[in-house]
Every structure is written in structure tokens, then in C-alpha cells.
Amino acid sequence: MLRKFLPLLLTAGIAMAPALAQAKSMIVLKPLSVDLPDNPAEFPPGPNVDVVNNNCRSCHSIGMVMNQPTMAKAAWQAEVAKMRGIYKAPVEQSDDAAIVDYLTAVKGPK
Numbered sequence: 001m002l003r004k005f006l007p008l009l010l011t012a013g014i015a016m017a018p019a020l021a022q023a024k025s026m027i028v029l030k031p032l033s034v035d036l037p038d039n040p041a042e043f044p045p046g047p048n049v050d051v052v053n054n055n056c057r058s059c060h061s062i063g064m065v066m067n068q069p070t071m072a073k074a075a076w077q078a079e080v081a082k083m084r085g086i087y088k089a090p091v092e093q094s095d096d097a098a099i100v101d102y103l104t105a106v107k108g109p110k
Contacts, residue, residue, distance in 0.1 A: 046106045048098035055091045055099060059083075068107055076103040 041062050042053050056065060071079070077100050083089040084096075091099070 043102070044106060046102045048102045051095050051098040052102045055089075055095055059087075059089060065103075066107070070107055070109055071103075072109060073100060073104045076100045076108065079103075 039057070039061075043049050043056070043062055043065070046052075077096070080091070080096050080099050080103075084091045084093065
């Protein structure tokens with residue numbers, strides 16, 4: 001049965017090729033520019049808050065971070081390592097300790 005329709009399918013494909021090629025050339029991609037709003041909010045005061053504001057706000061809202069559950073220092077260390085290692089956050093490894101100290105002070109067990 002396929003042998004009956006194969007020549008017909010090939011002929012139809014060849015006949016449609018110029019139309020498909022023309023359709024591809026009509027697609028025009030334009031550059032896109034997005035202006036993000038400036039958010040002057042900063043993290044609540046704490047040790048090394050400047051390091052946290054300089055590193056974490058580029059990806060996270062303050063509310064997102066502050067709504068995380070309370071975690072021990074080791075858990076915050078794992079989170080910071082995950083942000084850089086898995087999610088490729090542009091955070092210098094030398095800033096890890098300062099960020100973890102802040103998160104532990106503000107969102108750690110009391």
C-alpha cells in the first residue's frame with residue numbers, strides 16, 4: 001500500500017519545496033531590548049549585607065529570599081554553593097562565607 005502512495009508523496013513534496021523555501025525566507029528576526037525596572041529596596045540590616053545586596057539581588061527579589069525557611073548554617077552553605085555551582089550565579093567563591101554569615105544571622109535558627 002505504501003508503494004502506491006510513495007510516488008505521489010514524493011511528487012507532492014517536490015512540488016511544495018519552493019513554497020516552503022520561500023516561507024522560511026519571510027521570517028525576520030528583530031533584536032529585542034528589555035528595560036528592567038530599578039528596585040531600590042535592599043536586604044534588612046545584618047552582617048555583610050552589602051555583599052548580599054551586591055550578589056543576590058541580581059537574581060532574587062528580597063521577598064523571595066526572606067520568605068525562605070529558617071535554616072542552619074550548613075544548609076545555607078549548601079544553598080549558596082548550589083546557586084553558584086548548579087545555577088551558575090555570578091558569585092565569587094570568596095563571597096560565600098559573607099553571604100552564609102548574613103543568611104544565618106537573618107534566616108538562621110535563633
